[in-house]
Amino acid sequence: MSRITEFLVICSLLVLVNAKPFTWSNCATTPNPAVVIDLIEVTPDPVELPGVLKLSVRGNTTRVINSAKLTISLHRDTFLLSVPIPCLLHLGSCEYTDLCSLLNTMETENWASITTGLATQMKTMLTSAGIRVDPGLCPLQVTSLNLHEYTINLPQIPSVLSWVASGDYSIKVTVDDTTTNENLLCLDLGVTLTKSSECTGWLCGRRKRDTLKN
Incomplete structure (x- = not known):
């Protein structure tokens, strides 16, 4: 086996080893957090972009929330180290100072030309679960959330x-x-993202139909 072949094999193995299943865990610093999450599941895994995601979430709030901010810290995990992803176009490792109006802001400002559609879908998802989203999320009343394979x-x-x-x-x-x-x-959260394969023909069409059915 040539050195080039050896190198390619090693690189392939590293990619395979580095692929991780979706994981989640609570890291709340308070003994009785206002928001309790019991379950998060996503399919497919890895998550394909673009693609159809099916999301299951079960949780509840324990008291009324009148104001809140959202902070996201995003790192890309490689074989050697974890690389922080900066806040770019309002996406990445960002702080959103007003969670209550965040979906409306995403919808109207359309960050990176992708957030209008995402925010609209998320508002529809929350409304279907009985959570008021207009004119904003707050005050968020004591409520429960139970989504099963909601399509996004x-x-x-x-x-x-x-x-x-x-x-x-x-x-x-x-x-x-x-x-x-x-x-x-x-x-x-731990998630693997992958670009969906570009393909045409009856086999790809059948694969997409099977994904939507499942």
């Missing part, structure tokens, strides 16, 4: 962000009360 259409990533369209990612999501700074929610 994920968009094509714009070229300026194409370098983050595939890979293994660690994501920390925190929600804090903007008045008291109390931690309301903390989640650690």
Whole structure:
């Protein structure tokens, strides 16, 4: 086996080893957080971009939330190290100071030309679960959320962000009360993103139909 072949084999093995299944865990710093998550499941795994994501979530709030901010810390995990992803076009490792109006802002400002459709789908998803989203999320009443394989259409990533369209990612999501700074929610997520394959013909069409059925 030539050195070039050996190198290619090693690289292939590293890619395979580095592929990680979706994971999630609570990391709340308060003993009785205002938002409790019991289940998060996503399919397919890895998540394809663009593609159809099916999301299952079960959780509840324990008290009324009047104001909150959302902080996302995003890292790309490689074989050697974890690389922080900066906040670019309002996406990545960003802080959103007003979670209550975030979906409306995403919808009207259409960050990176992809957030209008995502925000509209998320508002429809929350409304279907009985959560009021207009004129904003707050005050968020004591409620429960139970979604089972809710379908979300994920968009094509714009070229300026194409370098983050595939890979293994660690994501920390925190929600804090903007008045008291109390931690309301903390989640650690692990997800692998992959670019959906470009293909044509009856086989690809059948594969897409099977995905939608399942």
